Amino acid sequence: MPDHAALAASLTTPEAFLALTDESGVFGVKKSAKAALEIWNQADARYVGVYRGFPAPGGKGTGFVIRTYWDPARVSPDLDAVEVAIQTALPVALTQADEKVTWKARNNKQASFFAWRISQQQALSLWFQERFGISACATQLFDRADIHQDVAVVATSGGVDNLWSFTSKG
């Protein structure tokens, strides 16, 4: 497992963000990195933790992905149980409703970094909080990376989590 605390400590310049991202070739990424540093510095609470994306039923096209994220220092969920819950117990209507909410709330100005804004009161996230102590949101599956990434950078301001995820190297 990557050293999450060390990663958190290293996020002090836009270059640090650029070095970690999976999407370093995206147009406008340097500007996004500066904005990302702002969001990170101004957050009420922040941590670097674990991200896991799970494909979920009920979507069209590429389907849904449930983006789960948590601070490993506080909770260690059983990922098998999470997988089973998503495949059998998670109501599809909840996923579909959350996907709409998450999409509308997204940060349009960020090409990369902190694109997802998840309210801590969103029903899907509360569903996972109650059962596993992790936060979650539902979006379309945009990229294979949505499933393979494993690090979550979370900056919370005013009850809203700004989520950025990437793949740890080594």
Place this chain on the structure above:
Amino acid sequence: MGTAATLLGIVAILFLATDTSAGGAVRVVITAFAIGCVFVPAAIAVGSVWLRGHNRRRESDAGAAPLSDRAVRVQQLLGRAAVRLAPDERADVHARAALGDEFRIAESTVRGLPPDEMLGFLWVARPSQPDGFPSSAEFAGLPDRVQDMIVLLDLRREAQLRGAEAALRTTSGVYHHDRARTLAAARRTDNAALLAQIETPHPRTDDLLAALDDSATWERLLRGDS
């Protein structure tokens, strides 16, 4: 395989329609085959859905007798056949229902489990049970020892997620059981440390978790020694 059945049925019907040289007996066989291809997958899907609903209704009825082994086996077989024979669009609906069956905690799913697998199964499947599981007929239909295991596993989950104070004081939540029920389960374990933590006015999370993780307690629960 559902698509394959449909295609074979179409081929058979086309053959019957266009090739008039085949004799009477051959035509009967091919006709029967075509009808089978069209109707059997649908019949299996309908049968599977009906039997699953029927068995679940019986298990939710608090007064009914436990399901027979045969009912459980037939439901499993029909479920698997429905997944294999469904047309591709419906296949994942049936697969999801069949997976739901596999991870449902009820007397019929728990009865065959050896002690080595019981704990793992309960731990993984528990968060996927419907809301209100602790007061459901499915929970009440479980053997007493399995109920005790679930009560203690849920207490452990709550203690880890919310801390010992909240776990023992809260009155609602997915993993919540009545205090009386929790005390009864703790008393039956003969684990003095656990009972002390539950009854003390200021429980401590570390101590509660350590008491719950006592392997001797779980050995007794799983192997059924009294």
